[in-house]
Amino acid sequence: MTDVLVELTPAQEAAIAAEQTSFLLGSAGTGKTFALQQRLLRLLQAGEPAYTLLVIVAEPDQAQGYLDAVHQSGLGSYADLKISTYNQMAMEMVKLFWPLVARSAGFERPYHPPTFLSYDLAQLLMWHIITPMLNEGAFADLRLRPQQIVSQLLDTLNRAALNSLSLGDAIERQVRTWAGEPERIRHLNEAADAARQFRATCLRDSLLDLSLAIEVFDTQVVQHPEFHKYFSERFRHLIVDNIEEQTPAGQNFVVELMDETVTTAVAYDAAGGYKRFLAADPLGANTFRSLSAYAFDFKESFITSTPLTHLANLVENQLMFTNKPFAEAQTAVLGTVGGRYRREMVIQLAEALVEMMAEHDLHSSEIAIIAPYLDGALRYMLGNALRDAGLPYYLLRRRSSPRDEPRVRAWLTWLALAHPDWGLPPSRYDMAEALTLSIHGLDPARAELLAEWLYQPETAHLLPISELPERIESRIGMDFVGLYEEIRLWLAGQDGSDSIDLFLHSLFTLLSERRFQPEPDVAGAAVCDWLVQAATRLRQSAEAIGLATPAAVGYAFIDGINQGLVTANPPELGDPPDPNGIMISTIYGYLLAGSPVRVQVWLETAATGWWDIPNQPLSNAFVLAQSYDPGQPWTMDNDFQIRNQLLSRIVRGLTARCSDGILLATSDLDRRGVRQDGPLWRALQAVR
The missing domain is CATH 1.10.486 (PCRA; domain 4)
Known part of the structure; x- marks a missing residue:
């Protein structure tokens, strides 16, 4: 495609024109997604029908960028263009091929049409199953609310399927790798009973939650000859963005299809893999380089700067004991605001933002406030402070408890x-x-x-x-x-x-x-x-x-x-969100769906929440990863190492999506009145 209005890098030009199979590697902000979008336009301009193109993205929100690119190109009809996540495609294909796979998948009434359970309905069904168990004393002494038990049981089912593990294998992994108090084994066995009851109910009544839909797709549909006939006669070109956020089941699916398409292009965010809690496998995604005929390294960032890269290096050096250059890290920190209590921090932050916007000709849409958690009190304080300061804002939310x-x-x-x-x-x-x-x-x-x-x-x-x-x-x-x-x-x-x-x-x-x-x-x-x-x-x-x-x-x-069951599609509250306002988001919400900005505010920088991982005694995401050796117990050393590794990746991902610098905002005391001095705050000691 020659009429692109921006100057392309050599890596982008080569990736756009590549034939056969290609692998695009680079950090966020290096132009990989833009190259994939231009590749899509090139195929359409060359006369390839939209019906023959399949784009797989990691998050539903990411589809809009591809649709916008096609719409703005003026290349004509693209209604048949297929842009989907792996999970969405699995659901659709199971429904389409149901009569061919239902019996072999173990459903008791294969002639009965399936009922797909949304996440909230799956929670209700699991709640129905564990209520009598709770009444009989199951999960006693486990410091979890019933809603947390429900969500962790569903997490185990989902992680098993997304890691291409059977439910039995997933249960065995949880028990074999536990290295703590023996009492937990009883809880894990109770969780296994609940998961088996849930799965048996689904097989009896033709119910498909996410886990069962993925398992049927992975083990039945993708292996069926009729599916390969369907796929090879429809899709000729495959584009996959953020393969590092795909699960082993999703990556296996792409591998199966690479030999059946005319071209396949796969992009990998070198510092990504943020969905590891949802079974993403960044290590497994590395294999796509050797599976591809061409590999393109994207090294030039369109977003970040050397000081921000050095800031990420500084944190990584502190947490992972590396020795990367960090001399310019100090200039990446635009300032620090705080107070003894959260309320003081929030008020000072609003004042600092007003001053910064005036001094640096900064628009509200060029700012993101990123926090490890956003409880109701913090959201309320932030909203009031920003409104009082005349600053528009919106919340980027993924899941919430209605x-x-x-x-x-x-x-x-x-x-x-x-x-x-x-x-x-x-x-x-x-x-x-x-x-x-x-x-x-x-x-x-x-x-x-x-x-x-x-x-x-x-x-x-x-x-x-x-x-x-x-x-x-x-x-x-x-x-x-x-x-x-x-x-x-x-x-x-x-x-x-x-x-x-x-x-x-x-x-x-x-x-x-x-x-x-x-x-x-x-x-x-x-x-x-x-x-x-x-x-x-x-x-x-x-x-x-x-x-x-x-x-x-x-x-x-x-x-x-x-009871606190959560929803993946929370209602919009308050006034309609202002897309031109300051974005307020949790860490992973921003990394997976947020846009690059000039200035980021790292809220509650001293909080341990930046370093914490979810407390999930009934569902260990790392043990259930396909790449984890089930013969090795999960120890405190493993836990400590994964926390440091994830925080290093978080900081690398945030700085790659920022151009001007970071404003640190923290309070001496957390919401419970406990003094804060978390690992990120300590790692930044040299520059704050």
Whole structure:
């Protein structure tokens, strides 16, 4: 392709034009993805039908860059262009080839169409399985909330499949490699029982969670001759971005296809592999260099600078005992802000950003605030401080627990009150919170009075306003009392025949009227939309996962959210996100989906959260990696080494996505009042 408006490097030009199989290696910001996008355009310009092209990306969000490139090129129709993640393709192909593989995969009713379980539905099914186990004393003395047990059990299933391990092999690895207290073996065996029950339920009822879909695709579909006929007659060119973020199952899939395509191009981020907790295998991805006819090294960064590279070297030297140049690291640090408490840190940060933007002609969209965690209190403080400073912002979120959002709790409160037979009576606190969020201008104190006098939590019964003493009514205000009564009468008029999604839609219609909310309730609409979609998915899959009555569906819906089950598609809260605002993200959220920026803020730099790995006693991601020797126990030394290695990669990845420098922001004390002095803070001692 010759009409590209930017000057290409020799490595990019060669990679764009390469025939057969090619391997693109380089750090983030060296132009690998751009080269793959231009390669795609070159194929289309040469007359290759979009129908014959397959692009595999590591994250769904990464597809947009390829679509934008094709759209802006003006090359014509590309509706048939296939851009997918490995997991998405596995789901689609299992559905397409179901009649050919269901019986051999072990499903008891292969003639029964499959039901695909989203992550939230898989959690509900696992919750249904472990509840009787918990009641009988399983997982006793394990310091985990029930929701954490559910997520770790699903993690084990998913990691087994994504590492091309059988469930039995994965369970055996967990037990054989455990080198700690013997009591944990009992917990691992209980986890194995739950995982086997979950898998047996799926095979009996034709349910496909992510783990089973991947296993069926990896062991059945990809090995079937009809699949290879289908693939070779449709796809002629394969493009794979971020192969280091692919799992062994995904990498095996690409290897299987390389011999069947006319051309294959694979890109590898040299410092990547951030999805190791999700079974990514950066070590296994190295083999693609030897499997490819051509290899191209991308060494020139379009983003970062020598001082930032030296800053990454400094941290790596401290953590991994290397000896890389770091003389210019000091100039990569733009400053340090802080305070004794988090609130002081956040206020100083907002002031520093305003000053920096004015001095350096910096736009808000050129700044990213990156933190190891974003709890509700920190999000609240950041949001207030940035708004007070007049700085637009948006949250880049991947997973969240809907229970943490007050509006979600409010909607569930009204749902439970309309269905007292479900046996989930809200507390008085829940009732007061729901009133505050549903009636504009009603403050928590008066809402609490209404809940105290007119709500009976034992029976989930709302009393009429005739029961309210006149002195209390005058304290609350007649207008607010009247709106309460309108909600009570509306709830009393519900006969329970509507499905949850229809009920929630009708409730939103009522509460969005001007007497309840004078201004459009954008956040309420987003929460309602998310709840309606979640309820619809549950209703459509209820029978398949064993929820036979409306009451059982309702109970599972409310109880699942209240127990803290998480969602991969959290609702948008507050005002619509401003894409031109400051990005606020967790570390891995930014590394996997964030755009390069001029300035990064490393928030809570002294926190151990930068160095921590998830506490997962029931699912060790590193032991379940296909490349790990199951004959070797997992020791404290392994744990210490992997933490240092991951932090080194994190810093390398962050600095590769930054051009001007880093602003360090930290507080002396963490949210619990404990003094902070984490490994990253110590590694940066020479430059802070």
